[in-house]
Amino acid sequence: MVRKALYIPILLVFSIFISACSPPVQEVISSSTDNVDSAILDNLDVEKIYSNVKELSKEPRIAGTDSEKNAANFITSQLETFGYAVESQPFEFDHYIFPKLVELTIDGIEQSFSPEPFQYSVSGNVTGTLINVNNGLTSDYEDIDVKGKIAVASISDIYFEEMVLNAAEAGAVGVIINFADGLPNTGWSLGKHHDDFIPTIALSPGEGKSLLNLIRDNESVTGTITIEGADIEKHESQNIIVTKPSKTSNDEIVVVGAHYDSVETSPGASDNASGTAVLLEIARVLESVSTDKELRFLFFGAEELGLFGSEKYVDEMTKSEIKRTDAMLNMDMVGSVDAGPLTMFTVDGFSNTVTDTAKTIKKIPLEFTDRSDHKPFHNAGIDAALFSYFPSEEWYHSPQDTIDQISKDRLDEVASLVTASVLKLSTNNYHE
Ligand SMILES: [Zn+2]
Numbered sequence: 001m002v003r004k005a006l007y008i009p010i011l012l013v014f015s016i017f018i019s020a021c022s023p024p025v026q027e028v029i030s031s032s033t034d035n036v037d038s039a040i041l042d043n044l045d046v047e048k049i050y051s052n053v054k055e056l057s058k059e060p061r062i063a064g065t066d067s068e069k070n071a072a073n074f075i076t077s078q079l080e081t082f083g084y085a086v087e088s089q090p091f092e093f094d095h096y097i098f099p100k101l102v103e104l105t106i107d108g109i110e111q112s113f114s115p116e117p118f119q120y121s122v123s124g125n126v127t128g129t130l131i132n133v134n135n136g137l138t139s140d141y142e143d144i145d146v147k148g149k150i151a152v153a154s155i156s157d158i159y160f161e162e163m164v165l166n167a168a169e170a171g172a173v174g175v176i177i178n179f180a181d182g183l184p185n186t187g188w189s190l191g192k193h194h195d196d197f198i199p200t201i202a203l204s205p206g207e208g209k210s211l212l213n214l215i216r217d218n219e220s221v222t223g224t225i226t227i228e229g230a231d232i233e234k235h236e237s238q239n240i241i242v243t244k245p246s247k248t249s250n251d252e253i254v255v256v257g258a259h260y261d262s263v264e265t266s267p268g269a270s271d272n273a274s275g276t277a278v279l280l281e282i283a284r285v286l287e288s289v290s291t292d293k294e295l296r297f298l299f300f301g302a303e304e305l306g307l308f309g310s311e312k313y314v315d316e317m318t319k320s321e322i323k324r325t326d327a328m329l330n331m332d333m334v335g336s337v338d339a340g341p342l343t344m345f346t347v348d349g350f351s352n353t354v355t356d357t358a359k360t361i362k363k364i365p366l367e368f369t370d371r372s373d374h375k376p377f378h379n380a381g382i383d384a385a386l387f388s389y390f391p392s393e394e395w396y397h398s399p400q401d402t403i404d405q406i407s408k409d410r411l412d413e414v415a416s417l418v419t420a421s422v423l424k425l426s427t428n429n430y431h432e
Contacts, residue, residue: 037423040286047408048277048280048284049408049411050277050406052275053269053277053406055074056273056403057269057402058267058268059334060264060265061273062096062261062263063301063302063308064235064302068261071276072260074236075240085243088240088241091309092121093234093235094192094300094306095232096120098117099227099230102115102116102117102121102203103225103226104223104394105193106223111210112369115207117200118177118188120161120190120192122197123230124227125226126224128149128223130152130176130211131145131146131151132152133359134154135155135156136177138195148173149172150174152176153175153176155177155178164216165197167198174225176203177201178205178209178212182205185247188426192306216388239300240298242296244287246295248292250428253295254295254325254327255295255297255300255324256279256297257331257373258278258331259301259302259309260273261304261309262401265398266396266397267403268401270333270336270396271333271397271407272334274334275333278411280417282419282422283297292427294355295359310373310376310377313376314377325356325382326353327382327383328377328384330374332373334388335405335406338393338395338405339388339392339393341390342394342410343391344367345366345385345386345388346368346378346385347379349367351385352383354384354421354425358417385419387418402432
């Protein structure tokens with residue numbers, strides 16, 4: 001999953017429903033699905049999934065590097081062994097270089113500040129009067145003149161990039177974003193590069209408060225934001241695509257996806273060699289199965305740096321393809337021993353064709369998140385959902401994300417549920 005681009009107060013995370021105690025998935029599948037052949041599910045081999053997680057997580061698979069390309073080659077050769085024609089979809093993406101220097105100085109004040117950059121903060125050296133703009137909403141600028149000044153905004157529930165663009169639109173030259181108590185001011189992102197961004201820094205809750213006090217107690221406070229060395233480089237990644245035609249004249253499409261890149265320093269066994277290996281196994285088992293609808297197996301590159309692979313794929317889909325796509329099932333972090341129970345996520349938290357279908361097979365909680373590859377499909381109007389174990393393991397995106405942390409039972413559970421859901425969704429006249 002990608003780093004949080006949005007501040008979501010924890011209380012806003014809600015459950016639509018939570019199953020108290022569900023029987024094992026295989027049991028429920030055999031008792032509740034008439035149109036799913038249980039022999040197909042029996043073919044899923046968790047030992048194969050596990051050994052592919054192990055192979056993929058030998059090293060970090062950072063987008064745009066040789067290690068990601070090696071993983072793409074491994075996935076391609078596996079799919080070819082199963083008998084598929086495999087397509088590679090190369091694309092370029094913006095690789096952000098973090099700044100070497102980030103500073104905030106206040107005229108006439110000795111106090112030193114320790115600001116942090118956001119991912120995609122732009123370089124610059126700007127000086128101006130500091131103005132408290134509350135939460136930096138569009139409405140906050142109606143009565144405040146920030147032209148040529150530096151906006152000091154406190155986080156609420158809008159995207160950081162909106163705060164920056166609102167300030168820029170109002171004529172500010174820089175933005176200081178104050179964090180709320182209990183939240184670290186590091187590791188945050190502005191989503192992706194935007195030409196209208198102005199130099200932006202994140203201040204800790206303590207430093208933010210003392211800055212607001214200074215502004216309140218003085219007639220005019222002048223500050224300077226310095227960001228040096230931030231840059232954007234073009235790197236190349238690729239999606240790996242398999243298209244499996246339908247056996248009928250039905251032209252509808254069911255998509256199953258997972259990203260195969262990982263973050264720096266993390267071997268990414270859970271995130272997301274697990275989803276990749278489960279998807280490989282689903283593709284292997286379904287190769288010999290005739291379905292009424294076309295199936296597409298999509299292995300996305302460069303997810304961790306901003307969903308670049310899935311966005312590229314959806315951007316290249318024709319209007320007709322989007323219209324014909326009934327469902328998108330995404331798997332991300334599906335094997336960790338230390339995460340919570342298997343959970344579905346949609347971007348808006350509402351159920352759709354995918355979650356309704358999976359729910360007939362096994363009752364699992366529904367939550368919301370936009371932090372993985374189901375998002376671009378949802379935004380295009382396709383019913384899409386993420387399958388993941390939640391809450392996520394605490395060690396995700398760290399060097400501890402290794403094969404030792406992977407549970408075969410969990411890989412098996414998600415493989416069975418997603419395969420059964422795909423079979424139901426790809427049956428003619430199936431409408432839950
Ligand atoms: Zn992930």
